[in-house]
Amino acid sequence: MGNLFGGIVHKLKIVGTVLLLVFGCVPVFAQTGLPPEVAKQGYADVIAINGKIISVDDGGLNQNPGNIYQAMAIKNKRIQALGTNERIRTLSNADTQVIDLKGMTVIPGIVESHVHIFGDTRIAAEMGIQSPGTFKSVRAARDMEGTRLVVENAIREAVSETQPGEWIRVGIRPNEEEKVDASRVFSWVTLGDFEPRERLDRIASQNPVMVQVASRATINTAAWELMEKYFPDLDDYYESTLPDVPNAGEKGVIGVEGQVALQWEVFWEKTPDSLIAEMMRRTLQKAAAHGITTFSSRLTHPRLMDTYALLNRENQMPIRFAALMEGHRRPRDQETVRQTYLMTGNLTNVGNDYFWIGGVATELWDSSFPQGCLGPDVPAPAAIKRREMCPQPGMLYYDTLRNALASGWRLAGIHGVASHGVRIFINMVESVMKEKGLTVDDIRARRLTVEHAEALGQRPDVLEGLKKYGIIISVHPPRMFRTWDYEADYGPAVLPFIEPVKTWLNYGIRVVGQMERTTNVGYIWTILMTRDIGEGRKINPQEAIDRVTVLKMWTKWAAEYVMKENDLGSLEAGKLADFLVLDKDYLTIPIAEIPNIRPQMTVVGGKIEFLDGGYATQLNMQPVGFQFEADYKPWGPYVP
Numbered sequence: 001m002g003n004l005f006g007g008i009v010h011k012l013k014i015v016g017t018v019l020l021l022v023f024g025c026v027p028v029f030a031q032t033g034l035p036p037e038v039a040k041q042g043y044a045d046v047i048a049i050n051g052k053i054i055s056v057d058d059g060g061l062n063q064n065p066g067n068i069y070q071a072m073a074i075k076n077k078r079i080q081a082l083g084t085n086e087r088i089r090t091l092s093n094a095d096t097q098v099i100d101l102k103g104m105t106v107i108p109g110i111v112e113s114h115v116h117i118f119g120d121t122r123i124a125a126e127m128g129i130q131s132p133g134t135f136k137s138v139r140a141a142r143d144m145e146g147t148r149l150v151v152e153n154a155i156r157e158a159v160s161e162t163q164p165g166e167w168i169r170v171g172i173r174p175n176e177e178e179k180v181d182a183s184r185v186f187s188w189v190t191l192g193d194f195e196p197r198e199r200l201d202r203i204a205s206q207n208p209v210m211v212q213v214a215s216r217a218t219i220n221t222a223a224w225e226l227m228e229k230y231f232p233d234l235d236d237y238y239e240s241t242l243p244d245v246p247n248a249g250e251k252g253v254i255g256v257e258g259q260v261a262l263q264w265e266v267f268w269e270k271t272p273d274s275l276i277a278e279m280m281r282r283t284l285q286k287a288a289a290h291g292i293t294t295f296s297s298r299l300t301h302p303r304l305m306d307t308y309a310l311l312n313r314e315n316q317m318p319i320r321f322a323a324l325m326e327g328h329r330r331p332r333d334q335e336t337v338r339q340t341y342l343m344t345g346n347l348t349n350v351g352n353d354y355f356w357i358g359g360v361a362t363e364l365w366d367s368s369f370p371q372g373c374l375g376p377d378v379p380a381p382a383a384i385k386r387r388e389m390c391p392q393p394g395m396l397y398y399d400t401l402r403n404a405l406a407s408g409w410r411l412a413g414i415h416g417v418a419s420h421g422v423r424i425f426i427n428m429v430e431s432v433m434k435e436k437g438l439t440v441d442d443i444r445a446r447r448l449t450v451e452h453a454e455a456l457g458q459r460p461d462v463l464e465g466l467k468k469y470g471i472i473i474s475v476h477p478p479r480m481f482r483t484w485d486y487e488a489d490y491g492p493a494v495l496p497f498i499e500p501v502k503t504w505l506n507y508g509i510r511v512v513g514q515m516e517r518t519t520n521v522g523y524i525w526t527i528l529m530t531r532d533i534g535e536g537r538k539i540n541p542q543e544a545i546d547r548v549t550v551l552k553m554w555t556k557w558a559a560e561y562v563m564k565e566n567d568l569g570s571l572e573a574g575k576l577a578d579f580l581v582l583d584k585d586y587l588t589i590p591i592a593e594i595p596n597i598r599p600q601m602t603v604v605g606g607k608i609e610f611l612d613g614g615y616a617t618q619l620n621m622q623p624v625g626f627q628f629e630a631d632y633k634p635w636g637p638y639v640p
Contacts, residue, residue, distance in 0.1 A: 109293025133167025197252030361413030375420025416450025
């Protein structure tokens, strides 16, 4: 009897085990009556329905935008699921917010790899944050001499309007009618001969004066002496960081870091941190309204870091920021600058989902036109070649970057404007590899980047180095407009060097896009599709790429640039819910219509950061964030 009972028990155990194996595999839905996502995570916080959701979940070099869905569910800042309206509705309950997309197109949030958001002068003025003194904006004349006359007349007028000791600042705009673009004006100012220090002293000896164009400016003695009170090593610093400008201090030439230092550490010295942070928050809201959900930029000064850190601590960041350290640009003695990143330890990727350190950057590696380093690749007259800033050991920024790379830092945001400058960068990387015993995979894992690439070209050794070490190119399409200037200085031999993007992609190099601004998104994208630089001319039209590839350059692939591809860049379950709603179908409208797209909503981490007033009315909601004027085209034309 005991044996019979034991046998029955043994058989029941076997049957129970079989049943467990069989029914243990039954979906949760069958066990609980709930969709698996709800059983695991709870009901969605938000669902968006009735849309055309372009996931960009295909990262290949092809014209496939990935899966396209009707609806999406969001839970705890991340995408819970995508699918049909019917399927996604099952993930909602009475507490779930429902957003009707009304048939509009949704794309992943734009990841802008290179834009310097250091504040917005208009927003600052509206908040009462003013730079001191007088600012004059003048338009360039036909040539340098004529422009000098315009600038000096403006300074004389400002002197008559201001008190001694007050600042006078002059900015120079391009002149489209005379075909004088910003690059040409910059070439006049950059070497310091346009308005050198002593010339400015003769016009305005009692006022600090700055004449500025983009990243270069000249200042007079009154301004220089004022800056020296804040930065005692100013003379030594500029002699080392502007090797293309002999006697930079004597001429009064400063770079963008000097201009930013003046703005943040002199002009706004007594402005409360909280007010500066609020100005920056509103500036970021404006970026969100254009569709930017993540950006990367250099941080050149301590107060910029303080401002973003404050916003991050207070959970007030509207969009995400991959910050690139460029603290070595703050004027200091040379040896301290060289040792900066040897003293900090490697902080790459330290941070959270809204603010993290993306590496070490520099604008000074290969600078910008007219200093881009083409070296032996393209001949030119001696005067043109003398302008080229070709890095070499012993130069301050060369040594600083090399030390950073040797200390484990990622190098990103490195200006790689022209072919030979990028070649020198690759050679520098290889010298560090040899010294530190690093492998190719070690370097590839760091995802180094070179920026702008306007004349990078397609020299085989350069392309092979970029591909071998996984160096990402961040390309700026509007720099194609500099073709005219390059051609004027170098002749037709330089033309094949102008942004051969398709060649780079087909070679197997990762290429991402940059706008270097937060506006004009659609127009800038179309430059890559058309290669149109005006006056009926298309530069290297065989290098045009399709709209899906362009979209990937600012989403799926750009997420790799900021080292967040597991969280950003595409609309997939588990990723952060960053997306924007467009009023036109990006995939089907004519290319010429893309600049007419108006973002209707921008969502970051499941939170609405921008909601257009008209769309808000349709949803019975209040507008959110920065609002455009009625006739403004947020994705519209770009003026080079």
